[in-house]
Amino acid sequence: MTIIEIKELFKTYNDSEIQVHAVNGVDLNIEEGEFTAIVGPSGSGKTTLLNMLGGLDQPTSGSIRIDDTDLGKLKSSQLIDFRMKNIGFVFQSYNLIPVLTAKENVEFVMHLQGRPKKEREARTMQLLEAVGLKGREDSRPSKLSGGQQQRVAVARALASKPKFVLADEPTANLDSKSTENLLNIMEELNKQEKITFIFSTHDQRVVNKAHRVITLEDGKIISDNRKK
Amino acid sequence: MITSVAWRNIWRNPLRSGIIITAITIGMFAGVFSATFMKGWMNQRLEAGIETETSHIQIHNPEYRKNYDIRQIILKGFELAEQLAKNPTINGVSPRITIQSMVASAETGTGVKIMGIIPEKEKQVTSLSEYVTEGDYFESISRNPIVIGKKLSEKLKIKLKSKVVITLQDADGNLTGGAFRVCGIFDTANSMYEETNVFVRYQDLARLSMLSEGVAHEIIIHLHDQNDLNSTTLALREQHPGLKVLNWKELTPELGYLNEIGNLYTYIFVIIILLSLGFGIVNTMLMVVMERVKEIGMLMAIGMGKLRVFLMLMFETILLTLTGGTIGIMLGLGASLALKQNGINLSNWAQGLEDFGYSSIVYPVVEGQMVVVIVILVILTGILASLYPARKALKYNPADAIRTE
Numbered sequence: 001m002t003i004i005e006i007k008e009l010f011k012t013y014n015d016s017e018i019q020v021h022a023v024n025g026v027d028l029n030i031e032e033g034e035f036t037a038i039v040g041p042s043g044s045g046k047t048t049l050l051n052m053l054g055g056l057d058q059p060t061s062g063s064i065r066i067d068d069t070d071l072g073k074l075k076s077s078q079l080i081d082f083r084m085k086n087i088g089f090v091f092q093s094y095n096l097i098p099v100l101t102a103k104e105n106v107e108f109v110m111h112l113q114g115r116p117k118k119e120r121e122a123r124t125m126q127l128l129e130a131v132g133l134k135g136r137e138d139s140r141p142s143k144l145s146g147g148q149q150q151r152v153a154v155a156r157a158l159a160s161k162p163k164f165v166l167a168d169e170p171t172a173n174l175d176s177k178s179t180e181n182l183l184n185i186m187e188e189l190n191k192q193e194k195i196t197f198i199f200s201t202h203d204q205r206v207v208n209k210a211h212r213v214i215t216l217e218d219g220k221i222i223s224d225n226r227k228k
Numbered sequence: 229m230i231t232s233v234a235w236r237n238i239w240r241n242p243l244r245s246g247i248i249i250t251a252i253t254i255g256m257f258a259g260v261f262s263a264t265f266m267k268g269w270m271n272q273r274l275e276a277g278i279e280t281e282t283s284h285i286q287i288h289n290p291e292y293r294k295n296y297d298i299r300q301i302i303l304k305g306f307e308l309a310e311q312l313a314k315n316p317t318i319n320g321v322s323p324r325i326t327i328q329s330m331v332a333s334a335e336t337g338t339g340v341k342i343m344g345i346i347p348e349k350e351k352q353v354t355s356l357s358e359y360v361t362e363g364d365y366f367e368s369i370s371r372n373p374i375v376i377g378k379k380l381s382e383k384l385k386i387k388l389k390s391k392v393v394i395t396l397q398d399a400d401g402n403l404t405g406g407a408f409r410v411c412g413i414f415d416t417a418n419s420m421y422e423e424t425n426v427f428v429r430y431q432d433l434a435r436l437s438m439l440s441e442g443v444a445h446e447i448i449i450h451l452h453d454q455n456d457l458n459s460t461t462l463a464l465r466e467q468h469p470g471l472k473v474l475n476w477k478e479l480t481p482e483l484g485y486l487n488e489i490g491n492l493y494t495y496i497f498v499i500i501i502l503l504s505l506g507f508g509i510v511n512t513m514l515m516v517v518m519e520r521v522k523e524i525g526m527l528m529a530i531g532m533g534k535l536r537v538f539l540m541l542m543f544e545t546i547l548l549t550l551t552g553g554t555i556g557i558m559l560g561l562g563a564s565l566a567l568k569q570n571g572i573n574l575s576n577w578a579q580g581l582e583d584f585g586y587s588s589i590v591y592p593v594v595e596g597q598m599v600v601v602i603v604i605l606v607i608l609t610g611i612l613a614s615l616y617p618a619r620k621a622l623k624y625n626p627a628d629a630i631r632t633e
Contacts, residue, residue, distance in 0.1 A: 047631075056625075056630075057627045077533060077534070080532075080533045080534070081533070083530065083531045084530065089530055091526065093522075095522065097233065097527075099233060099240060100233065109530055112530075112531055112532055112536070156530070
């Protein structure tokens, strides 16, 4: 089942007198449960595409439909609400809330959604166990390694049971062991919970794990390979 | 959760938060302490003015206060006083004869207001008898005793048992005089009052001024409860349309304004302190917002709406302000309560305060309403100081903010 449908997507920046097409006519469908990597050199438009997919940036033209919702037709406040309910984010530099513990960071979005305490706690413990951080619930981010922090970020992204997770260079700041560990966890969650993951990455290890690899260059898709 | 994050955020940079909290603490300590000090000072002046000098209500012949003519009397003064004493709201009534006169010692002389009183009745309407620090209150001398103020005794260079001569114009218009002996010297906080008012017995002054027994120039009324002031004044005015009924607010309006001026001064002072602290708080919160661009972007990305981001920063500012404010207010109240018993002695720094009727020993007064207003002002400062930094945070685009290094 298609959960993301992108048609004729353009993002153009007017830099002085030169027009820069960061995303230049992208057509793309993402199916439910995919484990997709978007790759390409710096400036190829990966992050811009991901930002538009996440409703953080508006396209110049074209449309993005997520299930039955056209992101372009949502108001700013509706977009925030849509993001909270439907999209999980994992960032390159973890971006956890430093004053909250691992558990509280995972719970945070559910708090914003107004979920009951019991449900929040059960889901948090389930996710922290799934990412291998049982026993570290009460640690603040400063007491966790980079890999552990990124695993908390993955748990946070999944907490609200989103339709898909956008991960922007999630392994860029991790060592090999942490990267391997994180990718295994995400692959496992993808298999078990049928969660759709979309990565933007330079990292070959992520590419190797991905089931589908989309290559961008100058804002255009130049290849789209599915692994058997 | 938002308030919890806001509170914890304050302690992310303990040094920076500590500095601004200390500044707010000092500011609020100064604000509260000066407020209780001022309140105490004004209250003392007010109380001295009412309890020692004017009492609550005075009744005169309507013509008397125009030029203090000795002949403008209340004819049945004693009768009226007895009738008024039956009023349940009235605590005490004292009829007086009051004449502008000259008092002279062997050394020098000066103009004074001489008041002929019935000592026992006068005790019910003013606290003058409690301020007699030398001698006694019309007890030790049987013939023509006089009680004078300390300042006047210094001016006339007289002491207890000294003889003074009172010269006045009697009811027939003749100049007359009488010798009085000092039986008591009173010492209030108001030097001017001490210097210009002397007290003798009613019958002595009536005899000297050729006024018949039972008349009065003024009838002084003291109430059980100050809250009955306006209603009793109005009722007496209706009951005695031929007489001039005035309460202390009308007799000495400057006393009535004291309380309001004291409150106004307090609030203006606190507002100025909070205003200057407010700029410091805005500066601190701007630094906070600029430091957390990436985090604010992340919060917006994961679904924290603008209102919630705004509220989080507002709570953080309010909690920061309230922390310093609460400590400062508590310290200010603590210092005020500690000094309430013994007072603050200003006589070394402020000689001459008593010349204007202000005590040189000030007993701070803590008033609940004032504390509530100050707390509200502190919270208001927190809210106002948060507006600009929080608004700035809302202008960030989450996609750009997340990529900020």
